[in-house]
Amino acid sequence: MNKLFRIDQCLKLAQRWEILKTISTSKFIPNKLEALKRVLSYRQCLKETGFYIDIGNVCNSKCIFCSTGNKNRNGCAPTEKGHFMDFELFKKILDYLEKQHFLHTNNNQMVALYNWGEPMLHPEFERFMDYITRKKRHISLSTNGIFLPKFSDKFDASCVSFFRLSMCGFSQKSYDKIFMSDFEQCKKNIASVVHEFRAHGCIGYFTLIFHVYQFNTHEIKAAAEFARSLHIGFWPVWAFLVDGERALKYHNRELPVDYLTLMSQYLFHGSHPRGPVNTCSFTDICINPDGDLNVCVMFPKPIGSLFNMTPESLQAYYATSEFCKTCKAAGVPRIQCEDNDEFDLPSLSYFL
Numbered sequence: 001m002n003k004l005f006r007i008d009q010c011l012k013l014a015q016r017w018e019i020l021k022t023i024s025t026s027k028f029i030p031n032k033l034e035a036l037k038r039v040l041s042y043r044q045c046l047k048e049t050g051f052y053i054d055i056g057n058v059c060n061s062k063c064i065f066c067s068t069g070n071k072n073r074n075g076c077a078p079t080e081k082g083h084f085m086d087f088e089l090f091k092k093i094l095d096y097l098e099k100q101h102f103l104h105t106n107n108n109q110m111v112a113l114y115n116w117g118e119p120m121l122h123p124e125f126e127r128f129m130d131y132i133t134r135k136k137r138h139i140s141l142s143t144n145g146i147f148l149p150k151f152s153d154k155f156d157a158s159c160v161s162f163f164r165l166s167m168c169g170f171s172q173k174s175y176d177k178i179f180m181s182d183f184e185q186c187k188k189n190i191a192s193v194v195h196e197f198r199a200h201g202c203i204g205y206f207t208l209i210f211h212v213y214q215f216n217t218h219e220i221k222a223a224a225e226f227a228r229s230l231h232i233g234f235w236p237v238w239a240f241l242v243d244g245e246r247a248l249k250y251h252n253r254e255l256p257v258d259y260l261t262l263m264s265q266y267l268f269h270g271s272h273p274r275g276p277v278n279t280c281s282f283t284d285i286c287i288n289p290d291g292d293l294n295v296c297v298m299f300p301k302p303i304g305s306l307f308n309m310t311p312e313s314l315q316a317y318y319a320t321s322e323f324c325k326t327c328k329a330a331g332v333p334r335i336q337c338e339d340n341d342e343f344d345l346p347s348l349s350y351f352l
């Protein structure tokens with residue numbers, strides 16, 4: 001049994017223990033049996049269509065390989081600056097998704113409150129959480145740890161099933177290159193997120209997503225130890241171009257030389273470890289802060305109002321979309337489609 005596998009097993013056991021402790025002691029979980037059933041349904045959730053409702057396409061990081069981060073780093077027109085979703089619109093969206101049977105009544109689908117933004121930056125984050133928690137939906141969250149809001153005593157995190165905590169390395173030097181933020185503060189915030197959410201009844205899985213770049217492989221071990229100290233999962237992934245427009249340009253050989261140089265210096269695999277992929281099995285639903293559907297998680301490109309779509313018309317769109325044809329012809333599809341950005345076991349065991 002290799003070292004990574006042992007760490008993975010320990011983390012899973014430690015995290016399961018934390019979840020059981022939370023179920024048995026939290027005031028936010030009155031029905032213990034229901035909570036146990038919920039934990040058992042997590043595996044099923046991963047097989048179902050996912051929903052990405054971007055409650056704000058606003059981010060505080062400056063990741064060079066993400067379209068939002070790039071705008072933050074290089075500046076953009078006021079019209080391109082992100083904004084937050086209106087709470088009334090959010091309610092309408094959830095109700096519509098249920099009415100049109102995008103969302104099933106069995107509650108085994110995951111609703112992620114992010115796509116291109118940092119969800120906890122939303123000034124009414126708790127209000128959104130409260131509404132979706134009352135519907136007993138599985139919630140997925142993600143954060144870079146740069147900002148941690150203050151939570152009220154009544155904040156209920158019991159429906160958060162998955163929480164992705166992203167790190168771009170484990171030193172200030174790495175953070176200066178990508179997030180351009182204070183590493184120690186992020187580390188502190190990530191630890192606080194885990195403790196705060198557990199204290200507010202979260203019985204979901206936390207995973208530290210470590211983005212592997214050429215410059216931070218020697219930091220993998222310290223990050224894995226950090227995850228272990230918090231009793232959370234550790235999931236290193238190859239960093240890559242999570243920006244559909246630039247990925248399209250990369251495959252069509254239209255990216256400027258300075259950007260290509262940075263890619264060759266920072267990333268291991270050009271655009272993506274698996275190279276061009278010409279098929280797409282994307283099925284998730286991505287909704288932007290205006291209530292429009294985006295073509296997919298890779299492209300912040302609206303294809304029309306959600307309120308004019310049904311599951312059937314959306315399927316028809318993907319079957320005939322000229323944009324998807326161009327994307328596939330260029331070899332871009334990957335995230336959620338043909339993705340496999342996981343760091344492989346032999347590579348990781350080498351670094352641990």
Ligand code: SF4
Pocket residue numbers: 280281282295296297298299323324325327328332333334337
């Ligand atoms: S073909 Fe491209 S644009 Fe269309 S859904 Fe797949 S990845 Fe997105």
